[in-house]
Structures are given as structure tokens and as C-alpha cells.
Amino acid sequence: xxxxxxxxxxxxxxxxxxxxxxxxxxxxxxxxxxxxxxxxxxxxxxxxxxxxxxxxxxxxxxxxxxxxxxxxxxxxxxxxxxxxxxxxxxxxxxxxxxxxxxxxxxxxxxxxxxxxxxxxxxxxxxxxxxxxxxxxxxxxxxxxxxxxxxxxxxxxxxxxxxxxx
Amino acid sequence: xxxxxxxxxxxxxxxxxxxxxxxxxxxxxxxxxxxxxxxxxxxxxxxxxxxxxxxxxxxxxxxxxxxxxxxxxxxxxxxxxxxxxxxxxxxxxxxxxxxxxxxxxxxxxxxxxxxxxxxxxxxxxxxxxxxxxxxxxxxxxxxxxxxxxxxxxxxxxxxxxxxxxxxxxxxxxxxxxxxxxxxxxxxxxxxxxxxxxxxxxxxxxxxxxxxxxxxxxxxxxxxxxxxxxxxxxxxxxxxxxxxxxxxxxxxxxxxxxxxxxxxxxxxxxxxxx
Numbered sequence: 001x002x003x004x005x006x007x008x009x010x011x012x013x014x015x016x017x018x019x020x021x022x023x024x025x026x027x028x029x030x031x032x033x034x035x036x037x038x039x040x041x042x043x044x045x046x047x048x049x050x051x052x053x054x055x056x057x058x059x060x061x062x063x064x065x066x067x068x069x070x071x072x073x074x075x076x077x078x079x080x081x082x083x084x085x086x087x088x089x090x091x092x093x094x095x096x097x098x099x100x101x102x103x104x105x106x107x108x109x110x111x112x113x114x115x116x117x118x119x120x121x122x123x124x125x126x127x128x129x130x131x132x133x134x135x136x137x138x139x140x141x142x143x144x145x146x147x148x149x150x151x152x153x154x155x156x157x158x159x160x161x162x163x164x165x
Numbered sequence: 166x167x168x169x170x171x172x173x174x175x176x177x178x179x180x181x182x183x184x185x186x187x188x189x190x191x192x193x194x195x196x197x198x199x200x201x202x203x204x205x206x207x208x209x210x211x212x213x214x215x216x217x218x219x220x221x222x223x224x225x226x227x228x229x230x231x232x233x234x235x236x237x238x239x240x241x242x243x244x245x246x247x248x249x250x251x252x253x254x255x256x257x258x259x260x261x262x263x264x265x266x267x268x269x270x271x272x273x274x275x276x277x278x279x280x281x282x283x284x285x286x287x288x289x290x291x292x293x294x295x296x297x298x299x300x301x302x303x304x305x306x307x308x309x310x311x312x313x314x315x316x317x318x319x320x321x322x323x324x325x326x327x328x329x330x331x332x333x334x335x336x337x338x339x340x341x342x343x344x345x346x347x348x349x350x351x352x353x354x355x356x357x358x359x360x361x362x363x364x365x366x367x368x369x370x371x372x373x374x375x376x377x378x379x380x381x382x383x384x385x386x387x388x389x390x391x392x393x394x395x396x397x398x399x400x401x402x403x404x405x406x407x408x409x410x411x412x413x414x415x416x417x418x419x420x421x422x423x424x425x426x427x428x429x430x431x432x433x434x435x436x437x438x
Contacts, residue, residue: 103365134352148349
């Protein structure tokens with residue numbers, strides 16, 4: 001039998017009220033969801049860097065002033081001595097034998113979701129976007145042993161990631 | 166709007182179990198990760214193994230570490246050193262209860278040695294003073310055999326992890342090290358083994374990092390691995406300097422791991438990929 005609109009509304013409200021009450025006590029639903037999902041941010045539209053970048057410092061420009069080489073960037077991505085990115089990230093265009101990890105989000109299409117500056121910022125300051133991540137910073141201005149990658153390797157990697165459409 | 170307590174508790178339990186130790190997260194704003202309680206649920210490493218590897222461990226006839234257990238059993242009965250004595254002459258064969266209780270207590274403070282001893286350190290202490298036999302190197306076949314044998318002999322018992330007296334400071338040190346970020350990649354043990362167990366990392370599934378299966382046979386490296394050697398492998402993964410044999414940091418970490426694993430029983434000798 002048909003319910004009146006008031007009855008329908010009250011019924012739905014009664015069902016979602018406990019859940020809504022829980023989410024609503026936090027500053028925002030997104031903040032709450034982030035905490036309960038643990039450190040791993042879902043790669044959804046709501047969590048894309050462009051939502052965060054307005055709160056951050058100016059996005060870093062090219063470290064070398066020259067465009068990176070995506071082919072060398074692929075080697076940097078794969079090499080365990082360099083980026084070793086597949087340790088934590090899955091990328092289906094790489095051979096399966098590389099033992100791809102599930103700690104970070106899959107990088108298929110990363111070049112479509114993020115622009116060049118954002119990709120560079122994630123490599124330099126992962127915690128700017130994902131505060132509880134264990135992803136290291138891949139470049140430190142001090143260079144030497146402290147910096148995982150050199151400035152040119154970062155640019156090559158950014159160029160490679162940009163090709164992942 | 167008030168939170169409904171029941172709903173909040175329900176979500177909290179789900180969230181905690183889903184994130185696998187949510188209490189270990191570093192909060193933005195700098196609250197230290199270790200300020201929170203240890204792992205809520207201790208899950209044995211075997212749960213994270215591929216089925217074939219787990220099966221190998223559970224079948225003594227298939228376990229590649231078992232020849233080491235047998236070699237250790239033979240060495241236990243064999244006279245060695247200037248005194249011409251064997252371990253069994255003082256300790257019985259199979260090892261008496263005093264020995265097995267000691268094995269599950271290591272690392273622990275030894276009054277005679279006046280320091281915290283690990284099992285390999287105790288074996289060498291006995292060899293030096295009681296047998297007058299040369300000490301064994303940590304990774305040597307003989308040491309791996311003796312530790313495999315003695316740890317197999319206490320299989321099924323949980324480490325006792327006595328943290329009173331001098332051991333208390335060592336436990337605190339171990340806890341500090343466990344949550345400390347190290348190396349070029351700035352990983353802490355907790356980053357992987359509290360926050361990310363169950364996830365794939367470089368082709369393998371991360372465990373919670375318990376020590377109860379050690380020493381293990383590594384199928385990939387085709388050799389026995391001591392716990393200290395495993396620490397070195399992890400150091401290298403973080404691109405940090407591995408530490409030398411007998412490192413106090415490793416002793417502290419081992420004690421912390423035994424305390425952290427709570428009632429998990431020893432499953433040594435383990436098999437790992």
C-alpha cells in the first residue's frame with residue numbers, strides 16, 4: 001500500500017539517523033571517512049589533490065627547468081635502486097612479475113587524474129596530500145644520500161607518470 | 166546532534182579491525198604513534214603466507230628447516246670443547262624443563278652473564294664457559310641448527326617476555342625503535358607491520374612482523390634466516406644501515422616483539438617465501 005510522503009520521509013530518516021549522527025559529529029564527513037578508512041585514501045573524485053592544493057603552498061615547478069624523459073622515467077619507476085614504485089603501487093602496464101604492491105593506490109590513469117605539478121608535489125611531499133601515508137619524500141634539496149632521487153630523475157619520473165592516461 | 170553510542174561503538178570496532186591497528190597511526194599534529202596501545206589482535210605470520218608455503222611449514226617432513234633441527238639434536242648430544250662435555254650432560258636429552266623455560270624467555274636478563282642474553286648469546290656463553298668450546302658465528306650452520314632445534318623444542322609455547330628489572334628499559338628501547346622511522350625511505354617497523362599488514366609489498370604480503378616463527382628457512386634465499394638477519398633485511402628495504410652481530414638495538418627489538426605478540430605460540434622453525 002502506498003505510504004504518504006511524510007511517512008516515507010520519517011522511515012528513511014529513522015534508518016539513516018544513527019549513521020548520519022555518527023558522521024555528523026566530525027568536522028566533515030570526508031574527514032571522518034578518512035580517519036575510519038585508515039591511512040589509505042580512496043582514489044575518488046573527492047580526494048583528488050585539486051581539492052587540497054588550494055590549502056597548500058604554491059605547487060613546485062620543474063626542478064631542472066627542462067622537460068623530463070619519460071623513457072628514463074619508466075626505468076626510474078621500475079628500478080629497485082631508484083624509485084622502486086611497484087613495491088607499493090600497482091600499474092597494469094608493467095609485467096606482472098614485478099610483484100606490484102597494494103599499499104598505495106593503483107597508478108593506472110594517474111596522468112589523467114593529476115597534472116604535472118600535482119604529480120611532482122606528491123613525489124616531493126606525499127604527506128601534503130595524504131597525511132598518514134608511509135610514502136617517502138622522493139626528493140630532498142640537500143641531495144646526496146638523503147634524497148632518494150635526483151632532480152633530473154624526479155622530472156623524468158613526472159614525465160613518465162604523465163604518460164599514464 | 167548526539168552520537169548514538171551503540172552505532173558509534175559498532176563503527177569504531179569495524180574501523181579498527183578494517184584498518185588493522187588504527188591506534189598505531191600518526192596523527193597530523195604530531196601525536197606519536199606509539200602513544201597508543203599495541204596491536205589489538207595478534208595474527209600469526211602463517212596467516213599471510215601463500216598456502217603452499219604454509220603447508221611446507223606445517224609438515225615436518227616437508228619443512229626445509231627440519232634437517233637443521235635434526236643436526237641440532239645431534240649436536241646437543243655430541244661432546245665438544247676442552248671439557249669433552251655435551252649439552253645433554255648438564256641439560257638432559259631431550260632438554261630439561263629448566264632449559265625449555267629459558268628458551269621461551271629470551272631475550273632476558275641473565276644473572277650469571279650480568280646482561281640481557283638472546284638465545285644465540287646464551288648458547289655461546291655456555292660453549293665458552295661450560296664446554297670451553299669456540300663460540301659459533303650467528304649465521305653459521307651450527308648456530309642455525311642449535312637455535313632451530315631448541316626453538317622447535319618449545320613449539321606451541323608462547324614467549325614469556327619477562328620485562329621486569331633491567332629488561333624494562335630494554336623493552337622501552339625496543340618500543341621506541343619499533344616506531345622510529347629509519348633509512349633513506351624513512352620507514353618504521355610500525356609503518357608496514359602495524360598499519361599495512363595484509364597488503365602486498367613488493368610481491369609478498371606483509372605480516373604483522375612477529376618473531377615466533379624464527380629461525381625460518383627462506384625459500385627465496387635457500388638458507389636459514391635468524392631474527393637478526395631478518396632485521397637486517399628490513400633495514401636494507403628501508404635503505405638503512407644494517408647492524409652488526411650482537412647489536413643492542415636488535416636485542417631490544419626482539420624483546421619488544423616477544424612482548425607485542427602476546428599469547429602467540431612459537432611456531433619455529435618457520436618457512437618463508
